[in-house]
Amino acid sequence: MGEKRDKLDIVNDILVAIMNKGGKIKPTHLLYKSNLSHEGMKKYISELKEKEMILEESEEKGKGKKFVITDRGFKFLEDYKKVKEFTRSFGF
Amino acid sequence: MLIINSGPAGFFGLDTIFELVAALVTFLVSILSYRAYKFAKQKKFYHMFSAFLLISMAFALRAAGVFLLHLGFYERIVSILNTFDIIFLAQMALMLMAYTMLLLVSMNVQNKRVAAFVMTLMTLFIVFSYQYYLKFHIMLFVLLFFLTVNYYLNFRKQKTFNSALVFVSFYLLMLAQPFFLFTVHLSQNYYVLGQGFHLMGFLVLFFATVRLLRVK
Numbered sequence: 001m002g003e004k005r006d007k008l009d010i011v012n013d014i015l016v017a018i019m020n021k022g023g024k025i026k027p028t029h030l031l032y033k034s035n036l037s038h039e040g041m042k043k044y045i046s047e048l049k050e051k052e053m054i055l056e057e058s059e060e061k062g063k064g065k066k067f068v069i070t071d072r073g074f075k076f077l078e079d080y081k082k083v084k085e086f087t088r089s090f091g092f
Numbered sequence: 093m094l095i096i097n098s099g100p101a102g103f104f105g106l107d108t109i110f111e112l113v114a115a116l117v118t119f120l121v122s123i124l125s126y127r128a129y130k131f132a133k134q135k136k137f138y139h140m141f142s143a144f145l146l147i148s149m150a151f152a153l154r155a156a157g158v159f160l161l162h163l164g165f166y167e168r169i170v171s172i173l174n175t176f177d178i179i180f181l182a183q184m185a186l187m188l189m190a191y192t193m194l195l196l197v198s199m200n201v202q203n204k205r206v207a208a209f210v211m212t213l214m215t216l217f218i219v220f221s222y223q224y225y226l227k228f229h230i231m232l233f234v235l236l237f238f239l240t241v242n243y244y245l246n247f248r249k250q251k252t253f254n255s256a257l258v259f260v261s262f263y264l265l266m267l268a269q270p271f272f273l274f275t276v277h278l279s280q281n282y283y284v285l286g287q288g289f290h291l292m293g294f295l296v297l298f299f300a301t302v303r304l305l306r307v308k
Contacts, residue, residue: 082304085307086128089254090140090198091247091249091250
C-alpha cells in the first residue's frame, strides 16, 4: 500500500492529470485520474480555481466543460518537484 | 583557555576559511529549507531552516572570533582572549541546539515539550560542566551518528543520488569529531585532519545543495 497523500500531493496529482491530457481535461476524467471522491474533488477544484492554478473552460454546446491548467499551475508543479526532491534528500 | 587556536600554528587562519565555507553551505541549505516552508507551509521545513541557520551562525561566529585574533591588536588581544570562551560557548550552544533540532526533525519528533526537554538537558549538561570542549565534541559525535543513521536509512529507502550525498556529508562530519578530541590529548595535527573531514563533509553537502537548486 502506498503512503497517504497529503494536500500538496493531491493538488500535484490533479495538475499532473490535467497536464498529461494536453493541458485540458474533462471533469469525469479528472475524477477518475485524481482518485478522489466527488465531494473531495469539488473542494480541491474550487480551491485551485480560487488560486488561479486552473481555469474552467466551456466547450461547444452539448460537449460540457473542461479544466485547463494555467501558468500558476505549471509554476506549482515546478516548485512541488523541487520541494519533493528536497524532502527525499533529507528524508522527512 | 585558548581553544580557538587548537591546531598547529601554521594552520591558524586557514581553518577560518574552512569555517566560512561551512557557514556559506549551511546558509544555502537554510535558504532552500525556507523556500520549502514558504511553499508547503509545513513546520518541519521551518525547523530545518532554523537548524541550518543556527549552524551557519555558529560557524560565522567562530570565524569572526579567529579573525579578531588575526587582526593583531596587541593591546586588545588580552580582552579578546578573555572573551574567547564566551565565543566558544555561544558557538557550542548554537551548534548543539541546531543539530538536536535537525535530529528531532529527522526522527519526526513532534512533541514540543519533549524537544525542549532534550535540548535544555543537553545544553545545560555541557555548558555547566568541566572539560566542555571534550563533551561538546562527544555530544556532537553522538548527534551526528544518529543523524547519519537516519540519512543512511533514508538513502536505502529513496535510492537517489542526492540522498546518498546527504548521507555521505553527515558521515564525514561525524568522522571529524574524534579527531577534534584527539587534539586535546594526543597531537595538534589531528585538528587538521578533523578540519579536513569537516571541509569534505560540507563540500559534499554543497554539491547536494547545488543539485537541489538546479532541479527543474
